[in-house]
Amino acid sequence: MLACGAHADTLKIGLASEPTAIDPHYHQLTPNEALIMHIFEPLVAMNPDMELIPALATSWKAVDDVTWEFKLDPAAKFSNGEPFTSKDVLFTMCRIQNNETAISGGFLNVSKRIAKIEMVDDHTVRMITRTPYPVFLNELARVPMIWNGVAEHGTLSFTPTEGCGVTGAWPTVNDFNSGRATIGTGPYLMKSYVKGSHIELTRNEDFRGDKPQWTDVRMVAVPSAGPRLTGLLSGDFDLIENPAARDLKRVESSGFQYVTKPSVRVMFLQLDAGRKNSPQVKSPKGDNPLQDVRVRQAISMAIDRKTIVERVMDGVATPAYQFLPDGMFGALPDAPELKYDPKAAKALLTEAGYPDGFELTLTSTNDRYINDAQITQAVAQYLTRIGIRASVDTMTRSVYFPRRAKRDFSAALGGWGSETGEASNFIQYWTTSTNPELGMGGSNYGGYSNPKLDTLFKEAVATVEDDKRAALLNDVIKIALEDMPNIPLHFESGVWAFRKGLTYEGRADQRTLATATRAAK
Amino acid sequence: MALFILRRLLQSLFVLLAVSVVVFFAVYAVGDPIELLVSPEVGQAEREALIARLGLDLPIWQQYGHFLWNALQGDLGNSFVHSMPAIDLIMQRMPATFELVVVAIFLTCILGIPLGMIAGLYRDAPLGRGIMAGSVLGFSLPNFWQGMVFIMLFAVWLGWLPASGRGPTVEVLGVPFSIFTAEGWRHVIMPAINLAVANIALVLRLTATGVVEARNQEYVKFARAKGIKPGRIVRRHILRNILIPVVTVIGMEFGSLIAYSTITETVFSWPGMGKLLIDSVYQLDRPVVVAYVMLVTLIFVVINLIVDILYAVLDPRVQLTQTAH
Numbered sequence: 027m028l029a030c031g032a033h034a035d036t037l038k039i040g041l042a043s044e045p046t047a048i049d050p051h052y053h054q055l056t057p058n059e060a061l062i063m064h065i066f067e068p069l070v071a072m073n074p075d076m077e078l079i080p081a082l083a084t085s086w087k088a089v090d091d092v093t094w095e096f097k098l099d100p101a102a103k104f105s106n107g108e109p110f111t112s113k114d115v116l117f118t119m120c121r122i123q124n125n126e127t128a129i130s131g132g133f134l135n136v137s138k139r140i141a142k143i144e145m146v147d148d149h150t151v152r153m154i155t156r157t158p159y160p161v162f163l164n165e166l167a168r169v170p171m172i173w174n175g176v177a178e179h180g181t182l183s184f185t186p187t188e189g190c191g192v193t194g195a196w197p198t199v200n201d202f203n204s205g206r207a208t209i210g211t212g213p214y215l216m217k218s219y220v221k222g223s224h225i226e227l228t229r230n231e232d233f234r235g236d237k238p239q240w241t242d243v244r245m246v247a248v249p250s251a252g253p254r255l256t257g258l259l260s261g262d263f264d265l266i267e268n269p270a271a272r273d274l275k276r277v278e279s280s281g282f283q284y285v286t287k288p289s290v291r292v293m294f295l296q297l298d299a300g301r302k303n304s305p306q307v308k309s310p311k312g313d314n315p316l317q318d319v320r321v322r323q324a325i326s327m328a329i330d331r332k333t334i335v336e337r338v339m340d341g342v343a344t345p346a347y348q349f350l351p352d353g354m355f356g357a358l359p360d361a362p363e364l365k366y367d368p369k370a371a372k373a374l375l376t377e378a379g380y381p382d383g384f385e386l387t388l389t390s391t392n393d394r395y396i397n398d399a400q401i402t403q404a405v406a407q408y409l410t411r412i413g414i415r416a417s418v419d420t421m422t423r424s425v426y427f428p429r430r431a432k433r434d435f436s437a438a439l440g441g442w443g444s445e446t447g448e449a450s451n452f453i454q455y456w457t458t459s460t461n462p463e464l465g466m467g468g469s470n471y472g473g474y475s476n477p478k479l480d481t482l483f484k485e486a487v488a489t490v491e492d493d494k495r496a497a498l499l500n501d502v503i504k505i506a507l508e509d510m511p512n513i514p515l516h517f518e519s520g521v522w523a524f525r526k527g528l529t530y531e532g533r534a535d536q537r538t539l540a541t542a543t544r545a546a547k
Numbered sequence: 548m549a550l551f552i553l554r555r556l557l558q559s560l561f562v563l564l565a566v567s568v569v570v571f572f573a574v575y576a577v578g579d580p581i582e583l584l585v586s587p588e589v590g591q592a593e594r595e596a597l598i599a600r601l602g603l604d605l606p607i608w609q610q611y612g613h614f615l616w617n618a619l620q621g622d623l624g625n626s627f628v629h630s631m632p633a634i635d636l637i638m639q640r641m642p643a644t645f646e647l648v649v650v651a652i653f654l655t656c657i658l659g660i661p662l663g664m665i666a667g668l669y670r671d672a673p674l675g676r677g678i679m680a681g682s683v684l685g686f687s688l689p690n691f692w693q694g695m696v697f698i699m700l701f702a703v704w705l706g707w708l709p710a711s712g713r714g715p716t717v718e719v720l721g722v723p724f725s726i727f728t729a730e731g732w733r734h735v736i737m738p739a740i741n742l743a744v745a746n747i748a749l750v751l752r753l754t755a756t757g758v759v760e761a762r763n764q765e766y767v768k769f770a771r772a773k774g775i776k777p778g779r780i781v782r783r784h785i786l787r788n789i790l791i792p793v794v795t796v797i798g799m800e801f802g803s804l805i806a807y808s809t810i811t812e813t814v815f816s817w818p819g820m821g822k823l824l825i826d827s828v829y830q831l832d833r834p835v836v837v838a839y840v841m842l843v844t845l846i847f848v849v850i851n852l853i854v855d856i857l858y859a860v861l862d863p864r865v866q867l868t869q870t871a872h
Contacts, residue, residue, distance in 0.1 A: 044826075046628055053628075054586055126600075127630045130585040134593045199630050221629070222640055223713060223818035246712050248816040249826075252695060253711055257816070260702035260710040393829075424831045428578030455587045462591035469587040 037240040037540050040254045040266035044247035046129070048219055049202035050170035050210075051122050053129040056443070059168065060537035061245070064227055066170030066210035069096055069115065070163060074533040074542070076290065076354065076447030078163060082110060082171055082211060091158040091490050092141075098149040101234040104173045104209050112151035116143045116182050116190070117174035119153075123186035127199040135465065136165045143184040158488045160495060164446035172197075176207040213238045213541055227540065236541075243540040258282060258523055265524040267538040271340035271396065277523045284523040287532025288344045288351055291443040292452065293395060295388070295405065295513040297322055298436040300473020306419075306436035308385035316386075316436065316472075320378040322510040326364055327371035328412045329405055335516050338400045342521055346514035348503055349444070349452040351534075355492075356449025356499035361507075364514070372412045383413030389430075390439035392420040396518055402439050405515070433471050440469075440512070445535060449499040450487050457506050458483055474511030552852065559848040563841055567618070570840045571611055571833070579603070580627055580831035601627055614837070623841070624834035628827075633838035637820060642722050643713055644812070644819030648804040650726065650739035652797060655746040660793065662747070663754025664781065670759055679755065685748025694741045694814035701737060708737050711816035738815040742808055746800050753796060757789030764788075790861055798854035806843040 045061040046053050071081035083096040102110035122137040139159055144152040155162055174182065178194030185191070201207040208216045213235065214227040227243040246263070248254040251270040257263045259280055269277060269284065277284050297316045298304040304314040315321045331345035344351070347361040375383065386409065390402035399420040406416035421429075430438050444451035459475040460467035466480075479502055486498035506512070520536040524543070531542040581603060585594050598604050602613060614624060623634050662678050669675035702710035714731030716723035725731030761767060762785065770780050809821035816822075820839070827835035858865045 047630075052630075053584075054589075128597075129628065129630070130589045130593065130597060135590050138590070220639075220818070221636070222823060223643070246816060248711060250813055253698065253814050253816060256695070256698045256703055257710045260698065260706065262702070262710045262712065422829070424580075424583060424829055425578050427582040431579070431582045465590050468591075 035240055036242040036244060037265065037543055038263045039243065039245045039538060039540065039543075040257050040263035041245055041247045041538060042251075042254065042266075042268040043249055044222070045225070047199050047203055048205075048208055048216060049127070049197075049199040050172065051118075051125050051128055051133055052199050052202070054133070054168070056536055057247075059535075060539060061225065062170050063212065063537065063539060064214040064243070064541070065208060065212045065216055066172065067102075067212050068167050068169050068171065069098075070167050072164075072167050072447055072535065074287070074531055076534045078167060081167075086163070088160075088490055089152070092155045093152055094155070094162065095146075095150065095152045098151065099234070100149050102211050103232060103234070104211055105215050105230055105232070106173070106175075106209050107232075108173060108175060108209075109148075110171070110211050111148040112145040113148075113174045113182055114171050115151045115153075116145060116184055117177075117179075117192075118169065118171045119143060120182070120184065120186050120190035120192065121172065121177075121196060122169070124189065124192070124196045126196065133165075133169050136162070136169055137186070139165075140184070145182075158490050160490045160492070161446055161448060161450055161487060164448055167447075168445060171211065172207070173209045176201070176209065214243065217242070238541045239544055240540055255523070258525070261525070264528060265522060265530060265538075265543055267520075267522055267536075268396075269521055269523045271342040271521070274340065274342070274521070274523070282523055282525055283528075284521060285530050285532045286342055286519040286521050287534060289443065289518050289520045289536045290350060290354070290445070290447060290534050291395075291441055291518045291536065292346050292349050293343075293398075293401065293439065293441050293515045293518060294346070294349070294456075295325070295515065296438045296440045296456070296472050297325070297474075297511055297513065298433070298472045299509075299511045300475060301433075304436040305434055306387035306389070309380070310382060310384065311379070314436075315378065315380055315384050318378045319509055320374050321380065322513070324371040324374040324378070324412065325409060325414070326510050326513045327367045327374065328408045328414075329364075329513070329515065330366040330408060331364065331516060332366070334401060334404050338397055338404050339516065339518075342396070342519045343516040344519065346516045348507065349442075349456075349512070349514055350449045351517055354444075354447055354449065356486075356496050356503075358500055358503055361503075364507075368408075368412050375412060375414070381413075383415060385415045385417075386437055387417050387419050387435075388437045388439070389419045389421070389426070389435045391423045391426045394423040394426070395439075395441045398439060398441075401515065405439075430471055433473075435471070438471065441518070442469075443535065447534070449496075449503060450483070453479075453483055453499075453502055453506060454487070456512055457502075470511075472511050474509065476505060476509060479505045479509075555848070555852055555855075559845070562848065563844055566844045567615070567837060567841055568611070570837045571614065572607070574828075574831060574833045574836050575607055575610075577831060580833065583830055584627060614834075623838040626827075626832050626835045628830050628832045628835075633832075633834040634842070636835060637823065637839055637842060640818060640820045640823050642724060643817060644805055644808060644821065646724055646726050647735060647739055647742065647811075647817060647819060648801060648808060650735055651742035651746065651804060651808075652801050654739060654743040655750055655797065655800070658743075659747040659750030660754050663751040664758055664786070666751065667755040667758025667762070668781070670755070675755075678751065682748040682751050685744045685751075688744070690741065690745065690810045691814055693744060694738070694811060697737050697741055698814070709734055713818055738811050738817050741814070742804060742811045746797075746804075749796060749800070750793060753793055754789060757792065758785055761785045761788050787861065791858060794857050794861065795854055798850050798857070802843075802847045802850045805846055 043057050045057040050062045050066045067081045069083040070078050073079050084099045086096045089095050119137045122133045139155045141156045142154040176197045177192050179192040182191045197207040213233045215230050217226040217228045219225050225245045229241045254266050258266045309315050335343045347364045348358050350357040388402050388406050390398050392399040402418050406418045409416040455469045458466040460470050482502050489495040520532050522530045529544050529546050626633050666675045666678040698710045701708045714725040714734035716725045717727045812819045812821040824839050
C-alpha cells in the first residue's frame with residue numbers, strides 16, 4: 027500500500043460532478059467555479075467563510091455611492107509572463123457581454139451593472155455602477171479575470187455593445203478547453219483536460235502568493251458515491267468530495283478522515299402561497315389553504331428540524347431558522363429557533379378553519395440534493411401528524427425543475443446556495459414578487475407577494491453603508507419568516523474525506539480546492 | 548451480395564429516420580432543458596438570448612425540421628451543455644468504450660466457447676455440471692453489485708488493481724488507446740471482466756446446448772464410425788456446426804455492449820460513451836442523446852450486416868440473396 031506514496035507531491039481528487047468547461051465565463055456551476063479558481067483569480071475573493079479578501083486587487087474603496095476604486099496587485103502576472111493591469115479588468119468585463127458561446131455565465135448581470143470603467147493607471151481601476159449596488163463586490167468575487175491578449179484589439183474602452191475596441195475574434199469556450207486562451211494568474215496551470223476522463227493541473231511556479239504544496243493535481247469525476255468512496259479506500263484518490271453521510275463511519279473505521287463544513291446551501295419547502303387554486307391541494311372548502319399565513323406557520327411548526335438533521339441527514343447538516351447561516355452578512359444575528367410544536371400547529375390549523383386538515387402533495391427531486399426524497403418523506407409524516415394528509419411525489423431533476431417552473435406543484439422542496447455569501451441573494455430570487463425587469467423573484471414559483479417586503483428589499487440592496495444595509499436585510503428576513511412562503515429546513519454541510527496524513531479546510535461554498543489540501547505536520 | 552448490402556443500407560436509412568423521430572420527441576416531452584441549464588440568477592434577457600441561440604423558441608416540429616435538414620448535411624447539432632458538435636463529443640468517448648468492449652468480447656470468446664464445449668462434452672461428469680451451475684451465477688449476479696464486489700476485493704482489500712478510471716493512453720493511428728500500456732491493462736481488466744461475466748455465461752450455455760445436440764446427430768455418429776479421431780470430430784464437425792448461433796449472439800452482444808455498457812462505465816468511472824449518455828439524459832442534452840441513439844442504431848445495422856456475411860462464410864448453404872431471418 028505504501029507504494030502508492032511514490033508520487034507524494036501529486037494530489038489525486040475524486041469529484042462528485044464534472045466541470046463542463048475550463049472557460050471561466052461559461053457556466054456558473056459549483057464544479058466549474060471550483061476548478062477555475064485554481065487557474066484564474068477574481069479581483070476580490072472569498073475566504074472559506076465567504077468573507078471578502080484581497081485577490082488581484084490589494085485594496086478597494088467606495089469613492090461614492092456608485093464608484094468603486096480597485097488598486098491592483100503590481101506583482102500579479104499571467105502565466106505567459108504578462109503583467110496583470112487595468113486593461114485586463116476592462117477586457118474581461120467586455121468579454122462577458124460579448125461571449126457568444128456561454129451557457130449562462132451569469133456574470134452578464136454583473137457586467138451589465140457597470141456604466142463605465144475608468145483605467146486611472148495601469149494598476150488602478152474604477153468601476154461605476156448604474157445604480158448604487160453594494161452587493162456588486164460580492165458578485166465580483168465570482169468573476170475570474172482573463173488576459174486581454176487573447177483577442178486582437180486596438181485601444182480598449184468600455185463600450186460593450188460596440189465591441190470595446192476589439193478587432194479580432196472573441197475567445198470561445200473551445201479556445202479555453204483546448205488551452206489556447208487558458209492564461210490565468212492563479213496558483214495552477216492547466217496541463218490537460220480530457221472531457222469525461224480527467225483534468226490535470228500543474229503548479230504555477232511564478233505564482234506571487236503562497237505556493238501550493240502539490241506540484242501536480244489530478245481530478246477525476248466519479249458521480250456515484252459508492253465507487254467514489256472505494257476509489258478513496260483503494261488509494262486511487264487522496265481526497266474525495268461529498269461522500270455519502272451514511273458511509274462516514276466506514277471512512278473512519280477504515281483509517282481515513284473527513285471534515286464537514288456548514289454550507290450556504292439552504293433546503294426549504296416552497297409553498298404555493300399566491301394562487302386561489304393550487305394544483306396539488308385538496309381542501310374540504312375547495313380553496314387553497316396555503317394562502318393562509320396561519321396554515322404556513324402551522325406547517326413550519328409541525329416539522330422537527332433537529333430530528334431530520336440527526337436521523338435523515340446523519341448529522342451532516344444544521345437546522346435552518348432563516349435562509350443564510352448565522353454570522354453571514356445580513357443574516358439575523360440570533361435567529362429564534364423555529365420550534366417543533368405539533369400541538370400549537372394543530373391549534374393554528376383549527377383556528378385557520380381546517381380542523382380536519384386537507385390533502386397536500388409534497389414534491390421533490392430524488393437525485394439532486396443530499397437525501398432529498400427522504401427529507402420530503404419525513405416532512406410528509408410530520409404533516410400527517412397534525413392532520414394534513416400529505417403524500418409524496420419524487421422525480422428525477424430533469425423532470426422536476428421544468429415542471430416546477432411551470433408551477434405544477436403546491437409544496438416543492440428547493441435548495442439554494444447563496445453564493446454571494448450575504449442575505450440579499452436568497453430573498454432576491456425566491457421571496458420577492460416576480461419582476462423580470464428588476465431581476466427579482468425569478469424563482470418565486472409560489473407567487474408570494476408582499477409589497478412591504480419588496481420595498482424594504484429594494485431599499486436594502488441600494489444602501490451602500492454596510493451596517494444600515496444589514497439592518498434592512500434583517501427586517502426583510504423577519505417579514506419572510508413571519509409570512510413563511512418558504513419554510514427553511516436545514517443547511518447542507520459540505521463533506522470531504524481524505525487519507526491519513528492530509529488536512530482539508532472545508533469551504534462554505536462547497537468548492538473543492540487543491541490549495542485547501544495540505545499535508546499534516 | 549452487393550445488391551443485398553445496398554438493400555440493407557436503404558432499409559437502415561428508414562430505421563434511422565424513425566429512431567430520430569422517436570428520440571427527438573421523447574426527450575422533448577421530458578421537459579425544458581433551459582430550467583436545468585440556466586440558474587435563476589441569470590437575467591431574463593440572457594435567458595431569452597440562450598433560448599433563441601439553442602433554437603428552443605421554435606415549435607417542436609420546426610426544431611425537428613431544422614435538425615433533420617442539418618442531419619442530412621452531416622451535422623447532428625451542438626451539445627447544449629458543452630457547446631461542441633454532439634458527434635465530436637461521442638467520438639471522443641468512443642475509443643474508451645470500444646477497447647473496453649473488445650477486451651470483454653475477447654474474454655467472452657476465449658472463456659465462453661471452450662468452457663461451453665467442455666460442459667457439453669462432459670455433461671454428466673462433475674466438471675460439466677459444475678460449469679453449468681457456475682454459469683447460472685454469471686447470469687443472476689447484478690452487474691452493478693458484481694462491479695462493486697470486484698472493486699472491494701481487488702482494489703480495496705488486495706490492492707492489486709486500481710478501482711476506477713482509464714490508464715494512460717497511447718495514440719495509435721491518431722486514436723488514443725490505453726490497452727497498449729501495462730498500466731492501461733491494469734485499469735481495463737476489472738471493468739472488462741465485469742462486462743464479460745454475463746456474456747461468458749450466455750455463450751457458454753449456448754455452446755453447451757449446441758454441443759449436446761450436435762453430438763447425437765447422424766453425421767457425428769457416422770464420423771465416429773469412420774474412425775475419425777475424437778479431437779477432429781469436435782473441431783471439424785461439432786464446433787463448426789454450432790458456431791452460427793454463437794456468432795450471432797456475440798455479434799449482437801458486441802453491439803449492445805458498445806451502446807449500453809453504462810452500468811459498468813458508471814461503477815468503474817470508465818470515460819466511455821455509456822457515461823456520456825447517462826449524463827446527457829440527466830441534463831436533457833437532446834442533441835447528444837439523439838446523435839447517440841442514431842449512431843448506436845447505425846452500429847447495430849452494420850454489425851447485423853457483418854453477422855449475416857459471417858453466416859455465409861461459416862455455412863456455405865446460406866445465400867445472401869435474402870435476409871437471413
